[in-house]
Amino acid sequence: MPHDQLDSVFSALADPTRRAILQRLTLGDATVAQLGEPFAVSQPAISKHLKVLEQAGLVSRTRVATSRLSHLEAQPLKEATAWMQRYKKYWNESFDKLDSALATFQATSPQPAADRQNTEPKAADHE
Amino acid sequence: MPHDQLDSVFSALADPTRRAILQRLTLGDATVAQLGEPFAVSQPAISKHLKVLEQAGLVSRTRVATSRLSHLEAQPLKEATAWMQRYKKYWNESFDKLDSALATFQATSPQPAADRQNTEPKAADHE
DNA sequence: CAGTTATAGAACCGATGGGTTATGGATGCC
DNA sequence: GGCATCCATAACCCATCGGTTCTATAACTG
Known part of the structure; x- marks a missing residue:
C-alpha cells in the first residue's frame, strides 16, 4: 500500500461522519x-x-435509476490494519523497556545531552 | 474509545511524516x-x-537533560485496529453479495427508485 | 416533452493544518 | 552567572477541509 493511499484512507477515517457512513x-x-x-x-x-x-477506495458506487447506491469496500481497511499490525508487539510493552534503546553510534557534531542514542535511521523511506 | 480519540488517532496517522516518526x-x-x-x-x-x-496518545515524552525523548505508545493503535476489525467480515465479501441488502421497510414519502432498500438506521449514534 | 426526484458541481466562507522564520525558555557546562 | 544547546511558542502564510447555498445534470413519471 503506497503512502498516499494510506494517507487517503486514514484521513477519510478521521471524520466521524464518514466513519458513521461506513x-x-x-x-x-x-x-x-x-x-x-x-x-x-x-x-x-x-x-x-x-x-x-470513494477516492480512498472505501466505497464504490453504482447508478440505479436516479439514485446512486453506495457500497462498502472494506479492502483498504484490511490494508490499513496490516500497516498497524507492525506495532502489535509494542501494544503491551512493559514500561521498563523505556531504556531499551542503546547508543550504537558516535556521530556528527553536537551530540544530544542524553547518551541513550539510537542507530541512525538516515534516509528512512517513509514506510 | 470515544469518537474524538479515534478522530485524533486517525488524523495523526494520515500524515506520512508522522507515520515515519512512529x-x-x-x-x-x-x-x-x-x-x-x-x-x-x-x-x-x-x-x-x-x-x-502526543495528543493522539501515540507518543509520550520525558525530559532528559536539555533534550526530550519521545517514546512510542502503541496502545491507541490497538484500539484503532479494534475499530477496524468490525469490518473484517466485509474484507473479502464476494461480489454477488452486492445485492444482499433487502427491502425491509416501506417508509416515508419519496422512495428511491431502486427497490433494494435497507432498514432505516435513523439516529445512528455515530459509532 | 414537461415536470419531479436524486445527486453532483460551483462558488463561497471560516477553521484547521502543515509549513516557515524569529524568538523565548529550560537545562547543562565552564 | 554566562553561554551554548535543545526545544517550544508565536506569528504568519497558503492550501485544504467541512460546511453552506445555488444551480446544473441525469433519469424516471405522467
Missing part, C-alpha cells in the same frame, strides 16, 4: 439521501463525504 | 533532533508533529 453501509448499500438522513447536514455535504470515501 | 520510534526513544533528521523540514515542524502524536 458503519451504516455494513447494513447494506444505500442511497445518498439515506446515508445523509441521520445527520444534520446538507445533501452536498454528504456527497462530498462520499467522494472522499 | 516507525522510527520502534527502534527506540529519540530526541526531536534525531526524529527530524531524515526530513527536509524545520525543527518547529517536527515539534508540531510530535505534539499531534
Whole structure:
C-alpha cells in the first residue's frame, strides 16, 4: 500500500461522519439521501463525504435509476490494519523497556545531552 | 474509545511524516533532533508533529537533560485496529453479495427508485 | 416533452493544518 | 552567572477541509 493511499484512507477515517457512513453501509448499500438522513447536514455535504470515501477506495458506487447506491469496500481497511499490525508487539510493552534503546553510534557534531542514542535511521523511506 | 480519540488517532496517522516518526520510534526513544533528521523540514515542524502524536496518545515524552525523548505508545493503535476489525467480515465479501441488502421497510414519502432498500438506521449514534 | 426526484458541481466562507522564520525558555557546562 | 544547546511558542502564510447555498445534470413519471 503506497503512502498516499494510506494517507487517503486514514484521513477519510478521521471524520466521524464518514466513519458513521461506513458503519451504516455494513447494513447494506444505500442511497445518498439515506446515508445523509441521520445527520444534520446538507445533501452536498454528504456527497462530498462520499467522494472522499470513494477516492480512498472505501466505497464504490453504482447508478440505479436516479439514485446512486453506495457500497462498502472494506479492502483498504484490511490494508490499513496490516500497516498497524507492525506495532502489535509494542501494544503491551512493559514500561521498563523505556531504556531499551542503546547508543550504537558516535556521530556528527553536537551530540544530544542524553547518551541513550539510537542507530541512525538516515534516509528512512517513509514506510 | 470515544469518537474524538479515534478522530485524533486517525488524523495523526494520515500524515506520512508522522507515520515515519512512529516507525522510527520502534527502534527506540529519540530526541526531536534525531526524529527530524531524515526530513527536509524545520525543527518547529517536527515539534508540531510530535505534539499531534502526543495528543493522539501515540507518543509520550520525558525530559532528559536539555533534550526530550519521545517514546512510542502503541496502545491507541490497538484500539484503532479494534475499530477496524468490525469490518473484517466485509474484507473479502464476494461480489454477488452486492445485492444482499433487502427491502425491509416501506417508509416515508419519496422512495428511491431502486427497490433494494435497507432498514432505516435513523439516529445512528455515530459509532 | 414537461415536470419531479436524486445527486453532483460551483462558488463561497471560516477553521484547521502543515509549513516557515524569529524568538523565548529550560537545562547543562565552564 | 554566562553561554551554548535543545526545544517550544508565536506569528504568519497558503492550501485544504467541512460546511453552506445555488444551480446544473441525469433519469424516471405522467
